[in-house]
Amino acid sequence: xxxxxxxxxxxxxxxxxxxxxxxxxxxxxxxxxxxxxxxxxxxxxxxxxxxxxxxxxxxxxxxxxxxxxxxxxxxxxxxxxxxxxxxxxxxxxxxxxxxxxxxxxxxxxxxxxxxxxxxxxxxxxxxxxxxxxxxxxxxxxxxxxxxxxxxxxxxxxxxxxxxxxxxxxxxxxxxxxxxxxxxxxxxxxxxxxxxxxxxxxxxxxxxxxxxxxxxxxxxxxxxxxxxxxxxxxxxxxxxxxxxxxxxxxxxxxxxxxxxxxxxxxxxxxxxxxxxxxxxxxxxxxxxxxxx
Numbered sequence: 001x002x003x004x005x006x007x008x009x010x011x012x013x014x015x016x017x018x019x020x021x022x023x024x025x026x027x028x029x030x031x032x033x034x035x036x037x038x039x040x041x042x043x044x045x046x047x048x049x050x051x052x053x054x055x056x057x058x059x060x061x062x063x064x065x066x067x068x069x070x071x072x073x074x075x076x077x078x079x080x081x082x083x084x085x086x087x088x089x090x091x092x093x094x095x096x097x098x099x100x101x102x103x104x105x106x107x108x109x110x111x112x113x114x115x116x117x118x119x120x121x122x123x124x125x126x127x128x129x130x131x132x133x134x135x136x137x138x139x140x141x142x143x144x145x146x147x148x149x150x151x152x153x154x155x156x157x158x159x160x161x162x163x164x165x166x167x168x169x170x171x172x173x174x175x176x177x178x179x180x181x182x183x184x185x186x187x188x189x190x191x192x193x194x195x196x197x198x199x200x201x202x203x204x205x206x207x208x209x210x211x212x213x214x215x216x217x218x219x220x221x222x223x224x225x226x227x228x229x230x231x232x233x234x235x236x237x238x239x240x241x242x243x244x245x246x247x248x249x250x251x252x253x254x255x256x257x258x259x260x261x262x263x264x265x266x267x268x269x270x271x272x273x274x275x276x277x278x279x280x281x282x283x284x285x286x287x288x289x290x291x
Contacts, residue, residue: 067096084115092117096147097124129207152185217291
C-alpha cells in the first residue's frame with residue numbers, strides 16, 4: 001500500500017480504538033484508498049455505471065470474464081467473433097472467471113470491441129490466499145493471485161487477536177459492493193510465515209480451493225499403516241523383487257513430501273550398464289474400499 005499523508009495518519013490514529021473506528025475504515029477504504037492505488041499504477045476506481053452515450057448499447061450480454069495480470073478483462077460472448085475487452089476502470093468489482101453482464105461501449109481500441117461490466121452475476125470463487133500486511137492501524141491482505149487487482153482489507157473485531165504481519169493467510173470475501181472501496185474479507189486460516197516451504201505448499205493447495213487437511217478416516221488409516229509397517233514390509237518383500245543388494249537411491253529432493261521415485265545402477269556381466277527406474281507402488285496402501 002502507498003504511504004498516506006500526515007493528515008490521514010492523524011485522522012486514523014485519532015479514531016482507531018474509538019466508537020468511530022468503523023467510520024474511519026469506511027472512509028479509508030473509499031476514495032482515499034483509490035488515490036493510493038492510483039499512485040501505484042493500479043486502476044483508479046472512480047466509476048459510474050451510467051453513461052448516456054452507452055444507453056442504446058445492448059446490456060444483456062452475459063459471459064465469463066478473464067482478467068490478465070495488467071488488470072484488463074476479456075469476455076467471450078456467443079455471436080461475437082472476438083472477445084470483448086474491459087478496461088481496468090470498468091471492471092466494476094468483477095474478478096477473474098466471474099460471470100458478468102456487460103454493455104458494449106462505442107469505439108474500438110486497437111481494433112477490439114470495448115465493454116463495461118454492468119453487474120457481477122456470480123463469483124467464481126470467494127476464498128483467496130495472500131500475505132497479511134499492516135499500515136496505519138489497518139490490516140490488509142495482498143493477494144497471491146496477481147489477477148486480483150485490489151488489496152483486501154481484513155475485517156476483525158476491536159481487541160481481537162490478529163496474526164502477525166508477514167503471515168500467509170486464507171480469507172473469505174464477504175463484501176465488495178463498490179469499486180470505489182477495497183474488498184472486505186474475513187480470516188479463515190493462518191497458513192504460516194511467508195517464504196517457508198511448508199507455507200508455500202499449503203498456500204498453493206488453499207489457493208486452488210482444496211483442503212490440505214485429510215479427513216479423520218484417512219488419518220486413522222495412515223496411523224494404522226505406521227503402527228503395522230514392520231509386519232507390512234515383511235509380507236510385501238516376500239512377493240516382490242528385492243533391490244536392496246543393488247545401488248538404489250531416491251531422486252526426490254531432501255525437502256520433498258514423499259520419496260516415491262528412485263533409480264538403480266549396476267554393471268552387467270557383459271559389461272553393459274543397467275539403469276533401473278523405480279516408482280512407488282501406492283496401490284499397496286490404497287486398497288479397494290479404503291478411505
